[in-house]
Amino acid sequence: MNCVFCEILAGKTPASMVFTDEICSAFMDIQPINPGHMLVIPNQHAASLSELDKAAGGHMFQVAQHLSEALRQCGIRCEGVNLFLADGEVAGQDIFHVHLHVFPRFTGDGFSIKVGLKYHLKPSRSELDTIATIIKVVL
DSSP: OOOHHHHHHTTSSOOOEEEEOSSEEEEEOSSOSSTTOEEEEESSOOSSGGGSOHHHHHHHHHHHHHHHHHHHHSSSOOSEEEEEOOOSGGGTOOSSSOOEEEEEEOTTOOOOOOOOGGGGSOOOHHHHHHHHHHHHHHO
16 A cells, blocks of 8 residues: 555654544645645545544545634634535545545635536425435435
């Protein structure tokens, strides 16, 4: 396995660490959306959400919440915060070790999420109910 995040955790690759505990770590993203952009990763390798321990996943979001509060208080330009997690290549995941992006937002920062042409077409309640039922069956 050749995982850059595991190499960071092992001290083999440098990173600007912000937070570490027994479950997860957070460090600065080397391709930030905006200054202050951080990644929260589990210390135990998990390539996808399906491999991630659920307690570790919950803890990652608690750490992200804490980091979001720090962004708003530290003096870095921050009018809002995005949390973003891509699970799978088609979703935009490019490093296959689960990672949660935490990045500050401000008016005019240029970041946007592109949506498809069908985004503005709202499905019927019946269609939403059918999809909800399909998902609930496997829960």
